[in-house]
Amino acid sequence: MSVASPLPLLIVVVLAGLWVVWLWRQPRRQAHRRERLQAAPFPEAWERILRRRVPLTRSMPPDLLAQLKRHIQVFVAEKAFIGCEGQPITDEVRITVAAQACLLLLNRPTDYYPRLRQILVYPRAFWVPRTQPDEHGLVHADDELRAGESWDEGQVILAWDEARDGARIPDDAFNVVLHEFAHQLDAENGLSNGAPDLGSPQRHVRWAEVMRAAFAELQGQVARGEETVLDPYGASEPVEFFAVATEAFFERAQDLKQVQPALYTELARFYRVDPAGW
Ligand SMILES: [Zn+2]
Structure with a gap:
């Protein structure tokens, strides 16, 4: 009669234990990483972009502006920006979008849009295919021009010219970045309602x-x-x-x-x- 060696089982148990410890420590690692990002000096070039591209930041109380900059540093480190249809992803794009998105996080406990992984940026408004049933139940294919979209599955899509102009004119109540990131906040509890x-x-x-x-x-x-x-x-x-x-x-x-x-x-x-x- 042969006896199975307990070694493979032991290895599995040890690996599972290490994995549990790694998962358990994950929030603490993330908190430390964010603290380091927030403590780093805010680059002068980003400062200039804020002043030039996001005029709302010029009238904000100084403590809120300092907080906004710390949020921007975490946001741009954690979220992927992807240029579509030839749109280059420059600091100008990333900071202008991040500054507006992070306005919605000020003074609140935040996990930085935890479901959001990436921001797709098109140069200008983009067409999206849509299907709509009519009153007789017939489905029609109809393309729609969009300045932005917010998906529950980890993605925001923006037209750069609209995102830039939304920031440039801070008093017209048209701001595609604020709009799409409000949808992200709405979806955080699992229900977009x-x-x-x-x-x-x-x-x-x-x-x-x-x-x-x-x-x-x-x-x-x-x-x-x-x-x-x-x-x-x-x-x-x-x-x-x-x-x-x-x-x-x-x-x-x-x-x-x-x-x-x-x-x-x-x-x-x-x-x-x-x-x-x-
Ligand atoms: Zn909307």
Whole structure:
């Protein structure tokens, strides 16, 4: 009778143990790596790009600007930028996009858009194939021109000219980067429904009340052909409403605070900043 050697089993157990320890230490390694990135000096060339390309940063309180720079350093180290259709990925592209994306992270505990792996950048608006059923149930293929897209599966797609102009004009409430990254925040709790993770059920109840009323108000204004602070596109569905409200919150903060104070307050509680005072 032969007896099986216990050695292979022992090796498997040791390897499994090492793997568990490696996984267990992963968050701590990531935290240390981020601390190192944040502690590194912010390159002068990036500073110049911020001043030139993202004018909103010129009026931000200094402590928030310092925080934003630390976030940018982590963001550009962790996220892959991929140029499409010949778009070069320069520091100009990376810092301009990262600065706007990281505005949404200020003062909040953040894991830096954990589901997001890469940002695809096209030179200009891009066509995406779409299929839509008509009222008879027939499906039609129809291409659509897009300035940006946010995917739940780890990807944001941007048109560089739109991302650049969105930053360059900081007070028109049109900002494709803020819009698409608001969709990323919305999807972080696993549900893209116009409500990001707010922490408690009570907060969700209040959020739903305020958003429902503001959404209905925008739909009414759009139907009556009135001028709106929010992009009328926000009246299409609640998911778009949150993304559009985020654009207005950062880019037309004073106007939004004046005409929709409850909406402004709710967004300020979530984003933990007060851009009306910048
Ligand atoms: Zn959208």
